[in-house]
Amino acid sequence: MSRSSSNSRSTTGISWLPEIPSHWxxxxxxxxxxxxxxxxxxxxxxxxxxxxxxxxxxxxxxxxxxxxxxxxxxxxxxxxxxxxxxxxxxxxxxxxxxxxxxxxxxxxxxxxxxxxxxxxxxxxxxxxxxxxxxxxxxxxxxxxxxxxxxxxxxxxxxxxxxxPPMSDQLRIADFLDRETAKIDALIAKQEQLIATLHEDRIATITHAVTRGLDPSAELEATGSDVLDAIPPGWNLVSLRRVLIRIDQGVSPQASSELADLGWGVLKAGCVNGGKFEEREHKKLDADFDIDPAIVVRSGDLLVNRASGSPELVGSAAIVGELHYSLILSDKIFRLVLNDRADTHFLGWVLNCRVYRDQVKQHISGAEGLANNLPSSSLRGFRIPLPGIREQRQIADFISARTGEIDRLIKKCDSSVGLLREYRAALISDAVTGKIDVREMV
CATH class of the missing domain: 3.90.220.20 (DNA methylase specificity domains)
Incomplete structure (x- = not known):
């Protein structure tokens, strides 16, 4: 690809527009x-x-x-x-x-x-x-x-x-149609790979939390439609059996800014795809009275209670290192567990297909509550539960395996970003005459 072969170029006198060919x-x-x-x-x-x-x-x-x-x-x-x-x-x-x-x-x-x-x-x-x-x-x-x-x-x-002259316009349009189609095809392949990796991630989580890590273990029937079989020594229990309580926040007036020098209240999108995003919050007024009971802390297991998107409802994630001072909103639950469940294991359970199927059944079948997850329904969801030691082994295994998948996803995302940047730059360079498409085959 060559730069414009014409040495004759004209300034536009416009700050955001580069020089263009003088015959344009x-x-x-x-x-x-x-x-x-x-x-x-x-x-x-x-x-x-x-x-x-x-x-x-x-x-x-x-x-x-x-x-x-x-x-x-x-x-x-x-x-x-x-x-x-x-x-x-x-x-x-x-x-x-x-x-x-x-x-x-x-x-x-x-x-x-x-x-x-x-x-x-x-x-x-x-x-x-x-x-x-x-x-x-x-x-x-x-x-x-x-x-x-x-x-x-x-x-x-x-x-x-x-x-430009009409002949140049046609050449530019033909060139960009051809080249952007190639780039879009590459982007589509990367996006398909990303989708496959996300499916693999969910399958990895689901298999580990429902079948364990021993491939030779013979499964035992549960008699439940939620999950038909589990490894020996496991139980299929209601979520309430591992809960001390469910905390829920408030819905105060807040600005759309980030709480760099104050307190913020979490938005519904703070948990998505098993990951916690602390920047998904709104800044509280300086005179808001903070209730210590709903302050967010590292290690909290959070669940999205309500959202405009059904896919977000029920999403769960564990809070990592915090850089903001935050409180729960009325759209976010915090699950406080007893000693029967490991927080990290349960966090993975709440990202497996068995759990998501129960969420989907509830929000699609409860008239008037299409984008809402009541705590009473959440407490009744059935979850697989091995012993506490095995829970921690499974959680460690999933963390390592999903870490590998996440790195691949990040690499693909980066490739898509670079391709889109190249596509945008190519278009700008062609339509402003920075590259001369007349010599292109």
Whole structure:
């Protein structure tokens, strides 16, 4: 890959834009994009669309079909025709725009624009979504809260757009279609490997806490639908049998900041995938009266009681080293155990499939409590329980084995991150003429 072969380059006079080839031009957004005010009316046009920061305009997917809006509810929604530019001016710092390959409709908060015939749609899509342009949008956003920053109409109308000759635009679009497809294929392979490693991790945990470490041990039937067989000498007991109590926190007013110089209250996402994330908290007011009974300490076993995501409900993790002063929230349980159970062993049990199956059955079957786990239900969950010495041996084994898997996952995550960085840099370099794609085969 070569840098631009032309020695003739022009400065743009714009801080966030590099030099561009001298035979390219820059025009204002208003001369290249014509706003469309078309709305759905009684009959919706196409399907509901949204804008992904990574993929651009796409068909909106619903986790729950009950959330799909009716024709009456989308009557005032903005129509987006194929080839139009859809823009969410409150999400431009996350590349919240793109040229649509679909015909459909979007929230009234979006705008839709016809694209000038002097711009090729695929080139415009790459250009307007590249990292250099996102930096340019971000510098012009105004507002108070991070997720409500917005670009004014005047700023958008005056925004600079790089316009190469159409032949260059086509070459750039073809080059980026080809190269990003290769990168995306590599990313997909890494993500599939990550998914497989996560499955292996859960399978490792589940096998160890339900079958033990002796592969020759003959299993004994339990007579339970929860777990059909366990090693000899083990028991299948209700969770309440190993509990002294379950602590639960409060729901005070708190800011979204981190509690660097004060106290914080945990958010529901502080336990996810068997790991505790102490940064998932909100800062408490300085005058909040701290109850020592709900202060979080290293070694605590926490369970997510409630969340907007069903997959998070019931998640469990052990608190590691703490760098913040934190209290439990009303969405987090702390399990205080008696001497029948080792904390680390039980932490792994609460991350195995047998436990997750019970959580899923409860939250999917209890009407009105879809994203909630009552303590009474948690106490009744059945868990496999060997002797305390064997519990500790199993916990040590799982820690070592999952540590190896976690290192592989981290390595794959790093690869995905580097590939995405390279993809973003390649796009920015191509659409701004930093690399000359005319010589590419």
């Amino acid at each position: 031009s820059i025009e204002k957004f208003r001369y290249l994009f014509d706003e469309s005010t078309e709305k759905n009316g009684p009959s919706p046009v196409g399907t509901m669309l949204s804008v992904s920061g990574y993929r651009g305009v796409e068909v909106k997917e619903y986790d729950d079909e009950g959330r799909r809006r009716t024709a009456e509810e989308v009557e005032d929604y903005r129509v987006v025709r194929k080839g139009q530019l859809a823009v969410n001016t409150m999400w431009l710092n996350y590349a919240g725009l793109g040229v649509s390959e679909y015909e459909g409709h979007v929230s009234p908060a979006y705008r839709a624009y016809w694209v000038s015939p002097r711009l090729h749609g695929r080139y415009a899509n790459y250009l307007l979504r590249c990292t250099a342009y996102v930096d340019g949008y971000t510098a012009l956003l105004t507002g108070i809260r991070p997720n409500s920053l917005q670009m004014s109409r005047n700023d958008l109308m005056g925004f600079p757009v790089i316009v």
